[in-house]
Amino acid sequence: MIDETDRRILRLLQKxxxxxxxxxxxxxxxxxxxxxxxxxxxxxxxxVLGFGARLNPALLGRGLLVFIEVRLERTTPDVFESFAQAVRRAPEVLECHMVAGGFDYLLKTRVEDMAAYRRFLAEVLLALPGVRETHTFAVMEEVKATAELPI
Structure with a gap:
C-alpha cells in the first residue's frame, strides 16, 4: 500500500x-x-516503471497520429500470439490493445503523413499474421494527450 506522501511523490514525478x-x-x-x-x-x-522525455512527434517526422481497429481472421491463441509478436516489431505502432467488442485490437500509430500511412498499411499492417480487416481513424486534432494518471 502507498500513503499520501507516496502519492505526492508520484504526482510530482509525473509532472x-x-x-x-x-x-x-x-x-x-x-x-x-x-x-x-x-x-x-x-x-x-x-x-514507477521508468523515466523518459516527451518528444515532439512532428519535429521527428511522425506528425500524423492514426488509430486503427484490427479484426483478425480467427480468434485463437496461436493467432493472437503471432499477431502480438509481429506488432511488437513494428516501430510505427506506439500502442496495441486487445479489446472486447466489434474488433480484436486497437492500435495507436505515428507516421510522417498520409503517404507514409498508406505504405505502412500495405507493407506492414496488412502483412501481420491473421489480419482480416482494418478501419483507420486519422487524427485531425489532438485535444488532449497525456500519460499522467490521476493519483
Whole structure:
C-alpha cells in the first residue's frame, strides 16, 4: 500500500520527471534520505516503471497520429500470439490493445503523413499474421494527450 506522501511523490514525478531529489524531498516535506528510500521502494514495487522525455512527434517526422481497429481472421491463441509478436516489431505502432467488442485490437500509430500511412498499411499492417480487416481513424486534432494518471 502507498500513503499520501507516496502519492505526492508520484504526482510530482509525473509532472516533473527531472526534478532533483533535494527538490522532491523539499516539496513533499521529507528529508533527502527518506525521500530516496520511498522513491527506491516505489520503483522496486513497480509503481514507477521508468523515466523518459516527451518528444515532439512532428519535429521527428511522425506528425500524423492514426488509430486503427484490427479484426483478425480467427480468434485463437496461436493467432493472437503471432499477431502480438509481429506488432511488437513494428516501430510505427506506439500502442496495441486487445479489446472486447466489434474488433480484436486497437492500435495507436505515428507516421510522417498520409503517404507514409498508406505504405505502412500495405507493407506492414496488412502483412501481420491473421489480419482480416482494418478501419483507420486519422487524427485531425489532438485535444488532449497525456500519460499522467490521476493519483
Amino acid at each position: 516533473e520527471g527531472r526534478i532533483s531529489l533535494s527538490e522532491l524531498a523539499e516539496r513533499v516535506g521529507l528529508g533527502a534520505t527518506a525521500t530516496s528510500d520511498r522513491l527506491r521502494r516505489l520503483q522496486r514495487d513497480g509503481f
